[in-house]
Amino acid sequence: MQNRDEDRTLAYQLISFVFVAMLLVFFASILVTRMLYRQIILNSQLDNMRHLAHERVYLLDGIMSNVEALAQGSLNLYLGASISDQDFMDHLQHIHSDNPSIHSICFIDEGFHAGQPVVMTAQDNQFQKVQIEGKDYQFTDWYQIPTISGRAQWIEPCFESDATNTLMISHSMPIFRQESITGVLRFDIQLSYLQDVINRNTSFQVGNSFLISSTGTFITYKDPALVMNQTLFSLAQEYNDPDLSNLGYAMVNGEMGHLYVNGRSSLGQSWVYYHPLRSNRWSVGIAIPQRELMASVNIILLIQTIASVLIFLIVSIIIYARAVNVSKPLRTLARAADIIGEGTFDTPLPQSPKSFEISHLTQSFSAMQKSLKDYITNLKITTDEKNKIHGDVIYASEIQTNLIPKNSENPFGIKDLRAYGILEPAGDIGGDLYDYFMMDQDHFCFVIADVLGKGIVAAMAMTMVSTLLPSIAPYHKDSSELLKKLNQFLCSNNVESNFVTVLLGILNIQTGELQYSNCGHMPLIIRSIELKHTRYPETHSTALGVFEDLDIGSSTITLNRGDEIILYTDGITEAQNVNEEFLGISGLEAIIETLPMPNPENTARSILQAVHDYARGSTHKDDITLLVLDYKHPGFNT
Amino acid sequence: MARKMGFYEDFGLKLDLQPVVTDQQSIDSLLAGKGDVIHIDLLSALNLNRDSTVVVNIAQISQKSPIWLVGRKSRGIRSLQDFQGKKLGMWRSGSNLITQTFLKDHNIQMEIVPIDWSINLFTQQVVDVINVMQYNEYHQLLQSGIPEDDLFVLSMDQPQYNIPDEGFYVRADFYQQNQALCEDFAEATMDGWTYAMTHPQETITEVLRIMQEARIRANSAHQSWMLNQMKDILMANPDNFGRLSKTDFDNALKIMQQTGKITRNISYEEFYPRAKPR
Numbered sequence: 001m002q003n004r005d006e007d008r009t010l011a012y013q014l015i016s017f018v019f020v021a022m023l024l025v026f027f028a029s030i031l032v033t034r035m036l037y038r039q040i041i042l043n044s045q046l047d048n049m050r051h052l053a054h055e056r057v058y059l060l061d062g063i064m065s066n067v068e069a070l071a072q073g074s075l076n077l078y079l080g081a082s083i084s085d086q087d088f089m090d091h092l093q094h095i096h097s098d099n100p101s102i103h104s105i106c107f108i109d110e111g112f113h114a115g116q117p118v119v120m121t122a123q124d125n126q127f128q129k130v131q132i133e134g135k136d137y138q139f140t141d142w143y144q145i146p147t148i149s150g151r152a153q154w155i156e157p158c159f160e161s162d163a164t165n166t167l168m169i170s171h172s173m174p175i176f177r178q179e180s181i182t183g184v185l186r187f188d189i190q191l192s193y194l195q196d197v198i199n200r201n202t203s204f205q206v207g208n209s210f211l212i213s214s215t216g217t218f219i220t221y222k223d224p225a226l227v228m229n230q231t232l233f234s235l236a237q238e239y240n241d242p243d244l245s246n247l248g249y250a251m252v253n254g255e256m257g258h259l260y261v262n263g264r265s266s267l268g269q270s271w272v273y274y275h276p277l278r279s280n281r282w283s284v285g286i287a288i289p290q291r292e293l294m295a296s297v298n299i300i301l302l303i304q305t306i307a308s309v310l311i312f313l314i315v316s317i318i319i320y321a322r323a324v325n326v327s328k329p330l331r332t333l334a335r336a337a338d339i340i341g342e343g344t345f346d347t348p349l350p351q352s353p354k355s356f357e358i359s360h361l362t363q364s365f366s367a368m369q370k371s372l373k374d375y376i377t378n379l380k381i382t383t384d385e386k387n388k389i390h391g392d393v394i395y396a397s398e399i400q401t402n403l404i405p406k407n408s409e410n411p412f413g414i415k416d417l418r419a420y421g422i423l424e425p426a427g428d429i430g431g432d433l434y435d436y437f438m439m440d441q442d443h444f445c446f447v448i449a450d451v452l453g454k455g456i457v458a459a460m461a462m463t464m465v466s467t468l469l470p471s472i473a474p475y476h477k478d479s480s481e482l483l484k485k486l487n488q489f490l491c492s493n494n495v496e497s498n499f500v501t502v503l504l505g506i507l508n509i510q511t512g513e514l515q516y517s518n519c520g521h522m523p524l525i526i527r528s529i530e531l532k533h534t535r536y537p538e539t540h541s542t543a544l545g546v547f548e549d550l551d552i553g554s555s556t557i558t559l560n561r562g563d564e565i566i567l568y569t570d571g572i573t574e575a576q577n578v579n580e581e582f583l584g585i586s587g588l589e590a591i592i593e594t595l596p597m598p599n600p601e602n603t604a605r606s607i608l609q610a611v612h613d614y615a616r617g618s619t620h621k622d623d624i625t626l627l628v629l630d631y632k633h634p635g636f637n638t
Numbered sequence: 639m640a641r642k643m644g645f646y647e648d649f650g651l652k653l654d655l656q657p658v659v660t661d662q663q664s665i666d667s668l669l670a671g672k673g674d675v676i677h678i679d680l681l682s683a684l685n686l687n688r689d690s691t692v693v694v695n696i697a698q699i700s701q702k703s704p705i706w707l708v709g710r711k712s713r714g715i716r717s718l719q720d721f722q723g724k725k726l727g728m729w730r731s732g733s734n735l736i737t738q739t740f741l742k743d744h745n746i747q748m749e750i751v752p753i754d755w756s757i758n759l760f761t762q763q764v765v766d767v768i769n770v771m772q773y774n775e776y777h778q779l780l781q782s783g784i785p786e787d788d789l790f791v792l793s794m795d796q797p798q799y800n801i802p803d804e805g806f807y808v809r810a811d812f813y814q815q816n817q818a819l820c821e822d823f824a825e826a827t828m829d830g831w832t833y834a835m836t837h838p839q840e841t842i843t844e845v846l847r848i849m850q851e852a853r854i855r856a857n858s859a860h861q862s863w864m865l866n867q868m869k870d871i872l873m874a875n876p877d878n879f880g881r882l883s884k885t886d887f888d889n890a891l892k893i894m895q896q897t898g899k900i901t902r903n904i905s906y907e908e909f910y911p912r913a914k915p916r
Contacts, residue, residue, distance in 0.1 A: 136660075139730060141758045148725070148751060149764045156758050215761050215782030229850075230857045234781040237859035252783040 011323035015316045022315070026308045030301055037297045042271070045293055046258055049207060049273035049286040056209055056284045057275050059197050063101045063189065064154070064279035067171050070095055070102070071152070071187045075173055085112055096120055103168055103190035109175050109183030146174040147181050154280035156213055157191055157228060167191040167228060195220040198284065207288030214281035216248045223266055239265040247272055251283035329358045333365060345373040393456070397429045400459055403466045405436055407601070412438045416509050416632045419446070420600035422608055424624040431458025432569050432625035433466055439473045439506065447504040448567040448627050450521065452543070461500060461545070464493065479504050479517040480554040483544065487552070490545035499543040503567060512559040512631060517552055519544050522568055523585065525592065529562030533592050535585065564598035564630040571624035572607070578617040587614070600628035639841050640830020649822035660754065661731050668693070674812060675823060679733045679803045680890045687909065688900045693807040695910045697824035698882035699831070700803035702874040704772040704867070705736060705794040708779065715766060715790045721746050724766035727753045733803055737769055739893055740799050757782065773867030777860055801890045805882060813911060821912065828880035835869045838862070882910045
């Protein structure tokens with residue numbers, strides 16, 4: 001838990017953010033740097049390689065052109081002027097002595113030295129003339145290639161035919177006499193001489209130089225095991241490397257350019273620049289391993305990495321120190337907020353932080369502290385007052401409850417009547433009313449009323465009706481007269497102009513005659529002993545309390561023995577289910593049809609239960625009032 | 639490999655290898671009594687016996703003709719008919735008789751340039767067609783930068799001309815006096831070939847070592863090719879492994895007689911005494 005808190009600190013978050021941002025910048029920078037430097041260095045090194053290759057080609061071509069010129073000059077001398085065999089031999093000996101690049105000279109002609117070849121070579125700095133025995137030389141490359149092709153050519157490296165086993169390359173020229181070839185003049189260069197030339201250091205040294213022959217054979221290479229043993233193509237076969245084959249084809253075909261070789265051979269993972277010789281079909285290659293090429297780039301990247309890490313560390317330390325300094329008043333403010341939150345509103349706040357934002361926050365917090373303190377004080381007063389009002393309301397509710405008659409087996413001791421009422425206010429107090437009382441010895445008066453609205457005003461109106469009716473009833477034997485008086489009273493005293501729907505009945509308990517007036521209230525329902533019910537939808541006026549001179553009528557019906565009078569307010573018919581559908585009078589009648597034998601208490605409770613079932617899950621609330629009476633119930637008398 | 643693995647010693651034989659460059663040097667050495675066993679091709683051996691039985695075969699290595707004629711498609715050689723009038727680099731000794739017979743039978747006239755072993759006349763475009771050994775020079779051409787799909791190849795491995803090449807020969811009188819020794823030599827040699835074919839990497843390493851000591855150009859890719867091709871040539875007729883079949887002998891003799899090189903009749907058993915039931 002502590003670690004999580006530390007993870008959320010301002011310093012941690014700032015450093016984390018900076019770290020991620022710097023990491024992204026760092027990687028992007030490394031990639032871009034690597035790409036740019038790689039290309040720059042590659043171009044630069046390829047340029048160096050090209051210069052070096054040109055230099056090597058120039059040197060080799062110089063040597064070989066010189067040999068070609070000497071050979072051609074000697075041949076011209078031999079054919080063009082009458083020169084004795086000995087003089088020509090002396091000439092060749094001078095050329096051999098004066099040109100260190102020439103290892104040996106071989107001369108064969110029909111008219112010279114009895115047609116036998118003569119080889120001049122130097123052993124231990126002593127000039128020697130060597131005889132070649134037999135005629136097998138006629139099947140050597142150096143003899144066959146010029147004599148069959150009829151042109152001077154450089155011959156692929158071969159071992160000297162003497163005992164020295166020296167590797168040489170030869171420039172072999174056919175000797176024409178009268179349009180027929182009569183012999184061969186061959187100038188040899190020791191291969192090691194060319195190897196020294198190509199391996200010689202120059203002012204700039206780039207990669208490894210190598211030379212290949214026209215068949216792709218390595219003439220020089222850093223690994224001597226490859227020299228004269230491997231070709232670029234055999235190496236390609238050995239390492240299954242198509243890049244080497246492509247390089248080989250490019251070089252033996254006399255092309256010029258560069259190529260990346262990707263395999264595992266000693267030329268693998270290297271850039272190779274190649275350039276052909278002019279003198280023959282050989283080619284010079286300069287190879288530089290990719291790792292050497294990238295070495296300088298890697299050093300730059302290493303320096304860049306170290307610099308980036310150092311910058312990150314320094315920035316992190318600065319950010320951490322600053323964040324801790326900046327967040328210190330914040331932490332003090334947070335601790336003060338904790339104490340204030342516990343109710344100590346006079347807790348002092350940190351003074352004058354340097355940061356403008358923190359200072360502004362502290363000022364705002366101070367203002368909030370004062371507002372909070374005032375608000376809590378006002379809230380306390382308001383709460384006290386509310387509690388007092390609520391107490392009064394509870395007390396008013398008790399008074400209201402006491403105003404309605406208590407359910408009893410036989411109200412006022414009248415054996416022919418049973419009554420059961422339920423008043424269920426939506427809040428603490430309601431605007432519904434039911435009441436019944438004896439007007440005289442024979443007349444039983446009952447009333448049910450619904451005051452528009454809820455709350456204190458409705459309750460007060462209900463209280464007025466509840467207290468007024470019993471007091472004026474003895475003076476009025478007619479329901480319409482009684483309600484007119486009530487209307488006049490309400491009109492003159494109801495300041496809020498709340499109107500009241502009322503259904504009031506006066507039952508002669510001796511005759512069963514019921515006179516009633518319905519002033520805008522729900523229809524009266526009478527249920528017979530045969531479980532049939534009748535709805536009396538007729539109203540005799542609008543609601544009371546609105547028009548002072550309201551004309552109110554009445555109806556009279558005679559109850560049969562066992563009839564049950566069902567009175568109710570709109571809280572029953574306007575009950576809503578979860579789909580906000582009203583129960584309606586038809587719904588109430590459907591409930592009544594399912595009820596058993598009339599019994600006011602059972603009927604009232606069953607209807608209420610059914611209404612609650614119907615409205616289960618609904619948020620709609622209204623006062624619900626039910627009053628059920630039955631008259632001379634057969635079961636009751638027995 | 640037979641020598642390295644001590645197979646000759648197992649038979650009580652002491653081997654002394656004598657280096658030579660050409661077949662003729664081998665033959666001269668044998669006839670002069672400087673060597674006891676030589677390694678030449680079948681037709682050259684028959685040629686030695688044109689008048690009397692001079693040499694006898696004690697082991698036949700090659701079981702089919704390894705000779706191929708090769709030209710470059712890029713230089714217009716795409717069929718046998720394209721050989722007409724072109725220059726052919728052909729060995730001046732050995733089995734060139736097969737090639738000559740083949741060309742004569744197909745009425746192809748070529749300018750023959752006798753060569754020893756170099757492929758450079760072909761790579762330098764001095765000759766148009768060259769004869770090569772399937773197991774050796776052909777692969778040297780590939781290793782000299784000639785793409786394989788640029789090569790037109792005509793194999794002598796076809797009826798009438800499929801004459802096996804190399805075998806081991808001794809003088810007839812030497813064989814009469816050392817029959818068991820000759821057979822032991824043949825058996826040890828073929829054991830060596832069997833070992834070489836079943837242990838290619840070891841064989842290639844050993845051959846490379848010997849060639850490097852002798853300062854002979856060598857690389858492992860080429861030696862690997864050679865061993866694989868020799869396996870194909872040695873095992874062309876597995877029932878006759880190391881032995882000269884009568885059919886091959888008859889075909890070879892027929893060519894020699896047709897070309898007039900030999901006029902007398904030579905029996906199979908006379909040339910290859912190991913064929914006689916012992």
